[in-house]
Amino acid sequence: MKSIFKSALLSGSALLTASFLSLGSAAAQEAVFAVTAREVGAPSYNPIKATRLNSANSLIFDRLLLQDADQSFHGVLATSWESSPDGMEWTFKLRPGVKFHNGEPFNAKTIQWWVPKFAGTENAYTVSAIDKVEVVDDLTVKFIMKNPDPNLLFNLASSFMGVPEPKSYDALGDKFGVTAAVGTGAFKMESFTVGQQTVLVRNDDYKWGSDLSKNTGPAKIKRITVREIAEDSTAFLELKTGGVDMLFTVPTDFLPRLQAEKAVKVVAIPGVELVYMPINTSVEPFTDIKVREATALAVNQKEILNTLYGGVGAPAKNFLISSLLESKVDPKYDITYSPERAKKLLDEAGWTMGADGIRVKNGAPLQVKLWTQNGTEFKRLTEVIQAQLKAIGMKADITVFDASTINAQYKKKTEHQLAVRSYSWTNADIIDWFFSGKRLGYPNVSMLNDPKAEELNDTAMNKSKTWEERVANFKAYHEYVLSQFAFAPIYEPAQIFVYNSKRLKFPEAIRGTRLTSQSILDVNVAE
Amino acid sequence: MLTFILKRMLLLVPVSLAVSIVIFMIVHLVPGDPIDHIVQIGSSPEQRAELIARYGLDKPILVQYVTWLGNVLSGDLGTAIILRQPVSALIVQNMPHSLTLGGLALLFSTVVGISTGALAAVFRDTWIDRGVMTAILFGSTLPSFWLGLLMILLFAVQLEWFPVSGARTWGSLVLPVLTIGIGGTALVGRVTRAAMLDVVRKDFVLMLHAKGLSPWAIQMHHILRHALLPVVTILSLRIGWILGGAVTIEFVFARPGLGSLLINSLSQRDYPVVQGCLLMLAIAVMLGTLLGDVVQAIMDPRVRERIA
Numbered sequence: 001m002k003s004i005f006k007s008a009l010l011s012g013s014a015l016l017t018a019s020f021l022s023l024g025s026a027a028a029q030e031a032v033f034a035v036t037a038r039e040v041g042a043p044s045y046n047p048i049k050a051t052r053l054n055s056a057n058s059l060i061f062d063r064l065l066l067q068d069a070d071q072s073f074h075g076v077l078a079t080s081w082e083s084s085p086d087g088m089e090w091t092f093k094l095r096p097g098v099k100f101h102n103g104e105p106f107n108a109k110t111i112q113w114w115v116p117k118f119a120g121t122e123n124a125y126t127v128s129a130i131d132k133v134e135v136v137d138d139l140t141v142k143f144i145m146k147n148p149d150p151n152l153l154f155n156l157a158s159s160f161m162g163v164p165e166p167k168s169y170d171a172l173g174d175k176f177g178v179t180a181a182v183g184t185g186a187f188k189m190e191s192f193t194v195g196q197q198t199v200l201v202r203n204d205d206y207k208w209g210s211d212l213s214k215n216t217g218p219a220k221i222k223r224i225t226v227r228e229i230a231e232d233s234t235a236f237l238e239l240k241t242g243g244v245d246m247l248f249t250v251p252t253d254f255l256p257r258l259q260a261e262k263a264v265k266v267v268a269i270p271g272v273e274l275v276y277m278p279i280n281t282s283v284e285p286f287t288d289i290k291v292r293e294a295t296a297l298a299v300n301q302k303e304i305l306n307t308l309y310g311g312v313g314a315p316a317k318n319f320l321i322s323s324l325l326e327s328k329v330d331p332k333y334d335i336t337y338s339p340e341r342a343k344k345l346l347d348e349a350g351w352t353m354g355a356d357g358i359r360v361k362n363g364a365p366l367q368v369k370l371w372t373q374n375g376t377e378f379k380r381l382t383e384v385i386q387a388q389l390k391a392i393g394m395k396a397d398i399t400v401f402d403a404s405t406i407n408a409q410y411k412k413k414t415e416h417q418l419a420v421r422s423y424s425w426t427n428a429d430i431i432d433w434f435f436s437g438k439r440l441g442y443p444n445v446s447m448l449n450d451p452k453a454e455e456l457n458d459t460a461m462n463k464s465k466t467w468e469e470r471v472a473n474f475k476a477y478h479e480y481v482l483s484q485f486a487f488a489p490i491y492e493p494a495q496i497f498v499y500n501s502k503r504l505k506f507p508e509a510i511r512g513t514r515l516t517s518q519s520i521l522d523v524n525v526a527e
Numbered sequence: 528m529l530t531f532i533l534k535r536m537l538l539l540v541p542v543s544l545a546v547s548i549v550i551f552m553i554v555h556l557v558p559g560d561p562i563d564h565i566v567q568i569g570s571s572p573e574q575r576a577e578l579i580a581r582y583g584l585d586k587p588i589l590v591q592y593v594t595w596l597g598n599v600l601s602g603d604l605g606t607a608i609i610l611r612q613p614v615s616a617l618i619v620q621n622m623p624h625s626l627t628l629g630g631l632a633l634l635f636s637t638v639v640g641i642s643t644g645a646l647a648a649v650f651r652d653t654w655i656d657r658g659v660m661t662a663i664l665f666g667s668t669l670p671s672f673w674l675g676l677l678m679i680l681l682f683a684v685q686l687e688w689f690p691v692s693g694a695r696t697w698g699s700l701v702l703p704v705l706t707i708g709i710g711g712t713a714l715v716g717r718v719t720r721a722a723m724l725d726v727v728r729k730d731f732v733l734m735l736h737a738k739g740l741s742p743w744a745i746q747m748h749h750i751l752r753h754a755l756l757p758v759v760t761i762l763s764l765r766i767g768w769i770l771g772g773a774v775t776i777e778f779v780f781a782r783p784g785l786g787s788l789l790i791n792s793l794s795q796r797d798y799p800v801v802q803g804c805l806l807m808l809a810i811a812v813m814l815g816t817l818l819g820d821v822v823q824a825i826m827d828p829r830v831r832e833r834i835a
Binding site (some may be wrong): 043049050051052075122123124125126174178193194195196197203227228229230231233234235237238239241243291402403405407408409423425429430438439442481 | 557558560561563564565566567569570571572574578607609610611612620676679680683684687690691692693694695778779780781783787788791794795796828
């Protein structure tokens with residue numbers, strides 16, 4: 001017994017000592033970042049094969065180009081690019097002097113090796129329009145297209161388009177991105193433990209940052225540990241106690257607590273997410289477009305923004321994030337709160353107000369299913385929507401599912417009526433994803449499937465030759481979907497990240513569509 | 528004894544087979560599939576169908592089961608659909624974290640639970656008994672998720688004694704071990720107290736008193752020893768729980784482990800990982816039960832006689 005007490009005492013002392021040692025804040029020029037719920041558990045840093053990548057990926061791998069929040073493109077590994085008039089050839093001039101972390105040169109042959117590597121992967125769609133890659137000279141490549149793809153630049157700027165080093169990629173096989181990840185990025189991967197942390201060290205040779213950064217390299221931070229913390233409360237407490245210096249993403253409902261912390265700086269940048277309520281157009285009572293319109297007009301976006309999200313973000317009025325040109329539709333198509341019109345439409349559709357505040361038609365109450373997925377924010381929002389629908393005489397019964405189950409339920413096609421969900425994407429082709437007749441049930445939760453929509457979809461997706469033409473075609477498709485009231489727009493969250501202002505100095509303007517390498521390059525650690 | 532152990536181990540074979548069927552069917556009958564989590568926005572329905580075929584999910588469920596079982600019997604638990612790594616490697620990566628956390632929590636709850644339970648039994652119906660039992664009741668009713676956050680707020684945020692989360696230092700183990708351990712302590716304490724009070728009423732205890740042994744010696748050497756049999760049973764059943772039961776705690780304290788691997792994979796319907804983890808946990812529970820039986824036989828001559 002004595003020895004048990006003795007060893008317990010010794011272990012306790014050891015634990016205490018170790019914990020005290022760990023409390024010291026990160027050394028100068030070192031920083032600890034944390035990714036939270038949505039990014040936790042990315043299994044590798046293999047940009048070609050991965051279906052999920054976390055924010056550290058952009059620090060290891062550079063892309064040919066980056067997209068800014070205003071949708072403009074900026075070269076990183078490419079310095080310039082141009083398309084032939086018929087869109088069947090794209091020529092890219094590559095940046096000279098770029099080296100991978102292992103000293104191998106980056107050149108046109110790298111791109112010629114890289115593009116075919118996507119074949120057979122889940123990311124193959126990004127380069128599916130490219131027939132072959134020709135090396136013009138050491139720093140010039142030409143993409144010969146199967147068909148014009150005005151979306152090519154967007155695809156090339158996506159996070160899956162980080163360029164890995166060919167020799168180590170081929171040598172490591174499936175272990176690439178897990179045991180080692182070799183790119184041209186501003187940081188080299190020192191270690192990676194799935195679900196736990198990634199340790200990155202500065203690439204001292206780096207000098208090819210894009211014009212989205214003031215500092216084009218090397219980075220000012222010497223070493224970054226990117227921790228993965230699934231529970232938001234824990235992540236917040238780590239920030240508060242100095243365990244981490246920056247959280248990449250923060251849910252809006254944490255804002256009041258974060259804003260109360262003196263050392264914490266909250267930064268909101270334009271959002272890439274949209275919250276909406278699909279309406280199943282194939283089931284009663286929503287086969288009647290008047291009922292769909294009334295339902296969509298019952299959603300009070302501004303009230304939701306102010307009461308649930310403290311005014312951070314923006315009310316959504318159509319299906320696309322507001323930075324996209326295709327979101328600038330004719331204002332008559334925007335869907336905004338209009339309770340009186342909603343009530344009038346329901347009257348016209350034959351739904352009369354009952355004594356209990358619920359409308360009735362042919363003896364049947366206006367009672368519908370309202371689905372949502374688990375997560376506090378979703379549930380709170382859905383309850384508010386439920387109350388807003390009640391205000392026009394519609395009784396909505398809420399059911400909460402987990403994310404996998406709800407998708408399986410959607411695929412049954414006729415089980416669901418209304419749902420609250422969100423997407424995160426920065427391209428108008430999201431309309432195709434969620435409203436194409438080829439994907440009924442899920443992702444086309446609205447079950448929109450009419451010839452006019454399909455024709456507009458085909459034009460937008462397959463017949464646009466230039467970017468401008470694509471924008472116009474998608475705008476027309478978007479307007480048609482809006483006119484069918486196949487969903488109700490709700491909310492456009494801002495992207496929020498927070499950092500310890502005593503430890504880190506961020507640039508005033510955060511460029512790019514997300515907080516990635518172009519901004520981290522400019523970050524200083526306080527001495 | 529050896530025959531007993533061998534017989535029990537042979538029994539594990541049909542049980543494992545039955546468990547494997549149940550695991551496979553449950554995992555596949557839950558709505559949802561992993562393809563939704565890997566299919567990329569922009570990919571076509573044909574590409575989705577290709578993915579389904581690539582992972583064999585288009586085959587009849589019986590064929591999928593037989594294929595999986597065949598692979599398992601040859602030592603291959605498959606490759607994770609989402610995590611893209613061999614399932615056995617994922618389990619090996621996560622198992623040490625679960626064993627460390629669960630083992631320390633079990634040690635804590637055993638030592639503290641038996642001590643407090645014995646204390647309450649010895650001082651039955653006194654303020655000590657009532658105090659201990661109230662504390663035990665309180666400990667067993669606190670939700671571990673909430674208790675974990677309270678621990679963080681007090682010991683990490685206010686007192687700054689331990690790190691908030693992570694698995695980078697030994698210090699980061701203290702709060703999760705305490706959080707899990709307190710729940711286990713309550714269970715072990717209650718069982719110890721009840722068992723000791725049961726043994727106190729036995730005739731042999733009366734005889735020991737009549738022989739003139741000191742009350743302390745009777746309590747510690749005779750009553751507690753007899754009372755430990757049900758405690759051992761409880762502890763052996765908790766071995767499976769040690770590996771997979773600390774899910775919420777791993778989540779709150781951002782720790783790796785088999786529990787969080789299982790839950791993350793379940794939410795994404797990563798079938799091979801879920802099946803592999805559940806199989807490991809089932810085997811751990813079966814081995815734990817076997818271990819409990821063996822320990823009971825060693826401690827209790829009556830059990831040995833029954834076996835013989």
